Amino acid sequence: MRSAAALLLAASLYAAAPAQAGQIHATGAASIRVETVASGLHHPWGLAFLPDGRMLVTERKGLLRVVTPDGEVSGAIYGVPEVEARGQGGLLDVALDPAFAENRLVYLSYAEAGEGRLNGTAVARGRLEGDSAFQLKDVEVIFRQQPKKDSHLHFGSRLVFDKDGHLFIALGERSRVGMREEAQALDSHLGKVVRIFPDGSVPEDNPFIGQDGAQPEIWSYGHRNQQGAALHPETGQLWTNEHGPRGGDELNIAHAGRNYGWPLVSHGVNYDLTPVGTGEKSAPGIEDPIHHWTPSIGVSGMAFYTADAIPGWTGNLFVGGLARPGLYRLTLDGDRVTGEERLLADLGKRIRDVRQGPDGALYLLTDAPNGEILRIIRAE
DSSP: OOOHHHHHHHHHTOOOOOOBOOOEEEOSSOEEEEEEEEEEESSEEEEEEOTTSOEEEEETTTEEEEEOTTOOBOOOOBTOOOOOOSTTOSEEEEEEOTTHHHHOEEEEEEEEEOSTTOEEEEEEEEEEEOSSSOEEEEEEEEEEOSSOBSOSSOOOOEEEEOTTSOEEEEOBOOSSTTTGGGGGOTTOOTTEEEEEOTTSOOOTTSTTTTOTTOOTTEEEEOOSEEEEEEEOTTTOOEEEEEEOSBSOEEEEEOOTTOBOOTTTOOSSBOTTSOOOTTSOSOOTTSOOOSEEESSOOOEEEEEEOOOSSSTTOTTOEEEEETTTTEEEEEEEETTEEEEEEEESGGGOOOEEEEEEOTTSOEEEEEOSTTEEEEEEEEOO
16 A cells, blocks of 8 residues: 555656657548547556546556546646555546536545455445546545455446436455355345445445345345446446456446345356356356456456447447456347457557547556656547
8 A cells, every 4th residue: 555655756757748649540440540639647547527528537557647638647636545455455447426517526436455465346436626636525425335355356346327316336356265155145245236326325226125135225146246337328238248258258237136146156167167156157146247258358447338439339239358458349129249359469468458538539548657648539
């Protein structure tokens, strides 16, 4: 865990790179140009667009920055909660309140330290103040994953608001044997999607409200390590993706109260090549993924593309790849995946987050010590 003084020193040493024009790529549906908007970001993890087109970007070590469309990067924003930047932990996703224009509230997910070596995923919100010298004020924690565990893995952490203003939090199961089994336990938040109101209170129509021993925030369960989440633009349903072990990355639609199988069934195998759970790929009472990747691509951030700035992409779903670096374009027919294309593999960059910008471009975060914001536009 880094001290506030160390983080401020790192912030003062930061230098931004200006936007740079990139190369043209031919894809199955469109010719695109990939531009570097900014670089020098330390393992950027989450991105959210402000109403004026600027971007809030998290760095896993615990810094939150504002980046302009032309690549100017701010210093670190004061007021971010202290994070445990160990292993896969740190400052993770960022989302704006649906009423941000009125209340200026920003939501952050992060790894929060507990007693000893225990930690867990938490979500805090604060009010973003300032126009150039930003700070978060009145920061409060609205959710803590329970129980905390001694692990530096599988924090999950994507944040998505639905059309009714509920906040979904896609969580991991902390990976280790003895912990992963809690993905099936309703008294634990591990390996779950949870659904809360923006102030942390629990909706009365959550599926396990009133069930003895169940955590009331739980929406769905049996997940492994959820790294991407997005709301379907037409149905309003939450789609999530999650890492499999050795193979078996999944794309799921997270329905209320349903079980997604981990660690009972999987399309992959354990890292030591032993079977997962029963060794079966599916079982009665368990939701099958609508799409899976074997071998694993290391799924991460994802977004539905609803703009028309890039012909041929409207209505497609885009998923970042970490283990097999690239951007994966999925064509859809309703809830069915009809095709897949791997893009940008030649760049060799791990794609951590994917967002559609207000300009109709697609924006990517690359996961690296010198991480970048990439912008994909139509090639003229």
